[in-house]
Amino acid sequence: MLFMFDDRSPTRAPSIEVRGLTMAFAARVIMRDVDFTVKPGSILALIGGSGSGKSTILRAMVGLLRPASGSVAYDGADYWSSPPADRTALARRFGVLFQGGALWSSLTLEENVILPMQMLGRGTRRDWTTKARERLEMVGLADAAARLPAEISGGMRKRAGIARALALDPSVLFLDEPSAGLDPIASRRLDDLLLSLREHLGASIVIVTHELASVFAIADTCVFLDAGTQTALPQDRPTELRDHGPTPLVRAFLRREDPNERRSAP
């Protein structure tokens, strides 16, 4: 499948360095001392059990939740200690897909994709409409453009959320479980779409996913969050973590095995 993107010199993706990130709700610590790096144009998968803190870390990276300690640096400048104007300028380069889609419920899918352009971009309504149609087409929702979020299925909502995240040609994409609710073919198409985004826009992608096939297919590196110890394992290639991961849990996780099950020798 071929995807077309604007050739208007896309801004280079920033390098992202997360150092000593500790996330907590009130006194309850969710994750401590998480370190990882996203090189420009690379794809990082955040994996781990349900409730381990993947979405929470994503929220710290996009500026929605202040970390208890640690830093999230874009091109060397810590997001959370930057002045508000710098943060806003940086946030304009982000494309974010929320776990629940977070589509604006009073707007049609097309208006959902148009709104970021209308509020922040330049151009005319005709440009926006054309581009919104293109984005919806990319995720296979061209026919549903005029529908409201309440009138589409969960998987369609996810795809519409992706189309919206792509509205401003982001240089960093944050995707929270984009393939949850997608059928295998749609999920495969999404992987292709993400790879071509990286290729054509040079975008970096941070993806939270439970889809192992997708982790192995597209992720350059992978960070495993262990809810038991509230720590993250050192970042590594997915196959490396599967075959030689430092803990039995991560090896089992990536092999889709139950770590507690006793395996009898063959």
Add this chain to the structure above:
Amino acid sequence: MSSPGPLIRAAAGIGRGVEGVAYGVAGATALFGGLLLALPAALRGSVRARRSDFVDALAEAGYRALPIVTVVNFLVGGILAFVGAVQLVRFGAGIYVANLVGIAVVREMAAVMTAIVMAGRTGASFAARLATMQGNEEVDALVVLGISPVEHLVLPRAAALTITLPLLYLYGCAVGLLGGLAVSALLLDVGTAAFVGQLREALNADQFVIGFVKCLAFGAFLGVTSCHVGLRAGRSAAEVGRATTSAVVIGIVGIIAIDAAFALFLNALHV
């Protein structure tokens, strides 16, 4: 140490309540400040909000509220005339019902009743809408784009309510006076012409200006607090209900407090 006695627990409860109110007031004040900062941009027309949101809010806070504003104000005007008539007729002063209805409706009742109706209707609906958006992460989706929810969500709604409430007040005055007239005509031997003539003597433009200005304040207050309560809601369905209830309670109590403040202030000015 034994567990704290009831007195200490009550004191702690009061402390927490005061703290909650203080946070609420601080938050609403900050929101109000944010709105004032966004106002110049709004007047230049370069605000990050959708025009259609504003138009929807105008409809919601405007003509869609007409039926209930009509009913409530007509009945209040009628009730005032009825109570007045019963008393005044005993002194042979039936005609002064027009004075009573006129002053009471224009200066107080049309303003306060219309504002209370709007607190229950539009304030509740704004709070529920914004709380739902908060729960769906729709507000977060704006924030990550660098779009301020105050500018995008609160400003169009608060502006709409500040514009429509004074207009609804003028309409409420007309309906309330009509209600008074209808009851007087039925109960007393006061003709329409006499009633209107008496009204003209009792009322002057000042009374309307006072009611109008009060409604500007009520509208701004309701718009800001109901949106603020909605935005502060947590992420569950129960929070939507809670936000709606507190928007209405805060709205009604606030309106009455503002009205009392106006009364004291105007009294000091001898108006």
